[in-house]
Amino acid sequence: MAGVADLETCFVESFALEPGTDPRSLRFQSILEWDSVGHMQLIAAIETAFDVMLETQEVLDMSSFDKAIEILRRHGADL
Amino acid sequence: MAPTSEPDDRPVVLVTGASRGIGRACAEAFAASGWAVAINSTTEAGAAQAAAEIADKHGVPTLAVAGDAGDDKAVDGCYRAIFQRFKRLDALVNNAGILCDGPLGMIAPDKARRAFSVNALGTLFHIQAASRLMRRRGAGAIVNLSSIMGTRGAAGASAYAATKAAIASLTRSAALELGPHGIRVNAVAPGLIETDMLAGLKPEQLAERVATIPLARVGTAAEVADLVLFLASDRARYINGQVIGVDGGMP
Numbered sequence: 202m203a204g205v206a207d208l209e210t211c212f213v214e215s216f217a218l219e220p221g222t223d224p225r226s227l228r229f230q231s232i233l234e235w236d237s238v239g240h241m242q243l244i245a246a247i248e249t250a251f252d253v254m255l256e257t258q259e260v261l262d263m264s265s266f267d268k269a270i271e272i273l274r275r276h277g278a279d280l
Numbered sequence: 281m282a283p284t285s286e287p288d289d290r291p292v293v294l295v296t297g298a299s300r301g302i303g304r305a306c307a308e309a310f311a312a313s314g315w316a317v318a319i320n321s322t323t324e325a326g327a328a329q330a331a332a333e334i335a336d337k338h339g340v341p342t343l344a345v346a347g348d349a350g351d352d353k354a355v356d357g358c359y360r361a362i363f364q365r366f367k368r369l370d371a372l373v374n375n376a377g378i379l380c381d382g383p384l385g386m387i388a389p390d391k392a393r394r395a396f397s398v399n400a401l402g403t404l405f406h407i408q409a410a411s412r413l414m415r416r417r418g419a420g421a422i423v424n425l426s427s428i429m430g431t432r433g434a435a436g437a438s439a440y441a442a443t444k445a446a447i448a449s450l451t452r453s454a455a456l457e458l459g460p461h462g463i464r465v466n467a468v469a470p471g472l473i474e475t476d477m478l479a480g481l482k483p484e485q486l487a488e489r490v491a492t493i494p495l496a497r498v499g500t501a502a503e504v505a506d507l508v509l510f511l512a513s514d515r516a517r518y519i520n521g522q523v524i525g526v527d528g529g530m531p
Contacts, residue, residue, distance in 0.1 A: 245415045254363035256356040257408055 203250045205280055208269060211246040215239060229264040251278055288341070292366045293512065294318040294358065296349055296406060297376030299326035301475040302425065305501035306373045309509045311338035318343045318362050318369075320376065341366075349376040349402025350394070359409040368417060371512040372410040374403045374424040374447075379477055381437045392439040399443035400450070407454050407465070414463050421512040422458075424451050424467040428527050431469050444469075448523045455521030464520040466511045471527025472498045495528035 212224035216234035229235055235243070244260050247253075247269065253276040255263075263269050270280045293310045297303040299321035311317050311334045319334065319342055321327035327344035335342040345361050347354030362369055380387065380395035403424055414420025429437055430444025451467040458465055472478070472489055478498065481489070490498060504526050510516055511524070 241412075241415075244412065248412065249416050254360050254413065256360075257352055257405070260412070 203252075203278070205270070207250045208247065208266070208273070208280065211243060211250055212266060215243040215246050225266045227266065247273070251276065253278075288316075290314055290316050290340070291370035292316045292318065292362070292368055293371040293373060294320060294345070294362060294369060294406075294410065295373040295375060296320040296402070297322075298373075299323075299330045301477070302470065302473065302501045302504050303373070303375040304330060305505040306375060306508050307334055308338070309502070309505040310371075310373075310512070311335075311340045311342070313509060313513075314340060315371075316341040316343075316366060318345050318358070318366075320345050320347060320349075320358055322346065322348050322376075348398070349406065350397035352401075352405045355402070355405040355409055358406075359413060363413060369410055369413040370417075370420055372406060372414075372420070372422045373508055373512070374406050374422065376402055377425060377443070379437075379480075380439045380443070381480075382439075383436055384438050387439050395439050395443050396446070399440075400446040403447050403450055407450070407458075411454075411458050411461070411463055414458075415461050418462040420458075420463040421516070422454065422463065422465045423508045423511045424465070425508075426451070426467040426469045426523055428469050428471045428525060428530055431523060431525070451523060452521050459520050464511075464516070466516070466519060466521065467523040468504060468507050468511070469523050469525045469527070470499065470504050471525065471530040473504060473526075474498045474500050493528040493530050497528065499526060499528055 209224050216239055251273055259272045263272055273280055293315050295303050295307045298307040298319045307317050307319055319327050319331040324346040327346040331342040331344040343365050345358040347358050377399045378395055380391050407422060424447050426447045427444035429441035430448050434441040448467055451465050455465040507526050
């Protein structure tokens with residue numbers, strides 16, 4: 202299964218982050234790109250990268266990088 | 281969640297409320313066209329039996345996924361099972377629904393809430409989960425079951441008609457939102473169709489209604505399934521956000 206670097210890639214590519222931006226510093230709606238549309242883009246990227254199917258409540262709860270790690274661990278990710 | 285035979289590269293459809301009626305006809309139509317079919321019903325036994333019968337009859341992979349459409353956790357469970365088994369979903373037929381009839385003054389609040397929960401919210405929950413799975417491939421088709429009652433109204437079935445109108449509205453909004461991701465969303469609006477739902481009509485009531493249909497007969501579940509299968513197929517690749525009647529021209 203994918204790792205932390207892959208999760209960082211999901212954030213960077215979903216939100217087209219500038220080099221040097223730390224995904225861990227982001228929160229849902231803390232940047233323009235992480236709106237509800239961007240969120241679904243991120244979810245699609247994470248589900249694909251980690252080969253998981255999240256629950257709808259987990260989609261709603263995934264409001265930060267750390268929260269993403271917490272949720273992915275529930276699905277067996279070694280993060 | 282009982283699997284039958286092995287998955288392969290064929291397209292995968294989930295049909296909700298597929299143990300009987302229009303849902304069963306849809307599942308049969310997809311299977312006859314070579315699709316792998318995930319069969320949803322509220323009960324494990326109903327889903328398993330339909331899945332086994334369809335696999336046996338058509339020789340396609342099937343998967344029984346039981347769960348109430350109005351229960352969002354149960355809906356999530358259906359998609360986890362589909363993901364584990366097939367890793368993909370190409371089409372969703374949002375058919376699960378319950379009837380709630382009676383004149384306005386006689387509609388019990390609990391029955392009305394239940395009808396909205398299963399018919400309208402259930403359709404929403406399935407679209408939410410299905411579209412996430414479809415987005416991975418950048419393609420998919422969702423067909424929702426509305427009703428002529430939802431588009432024209434129905435005296436004596438206001439609550440049911442309102443749930444079906446909600447499905448038509450949901451179809452148009454979801455089509456706008458999911459179209460950019462390659463996912464088409466359409467609805468069919470059946471008229472008078474020969475299913476269990478007609479059983480409550482007295483013969484004279486049925487005759488009276490049939491008399492209003494230009495084609496002078498009730499439709500069959502298979503005739504609805506033909507349109508559903510077409511809308512899910514690539515032949516309907518430029519049709520999106522539509523609510524299409526299957527009603528014999530019923531006014």
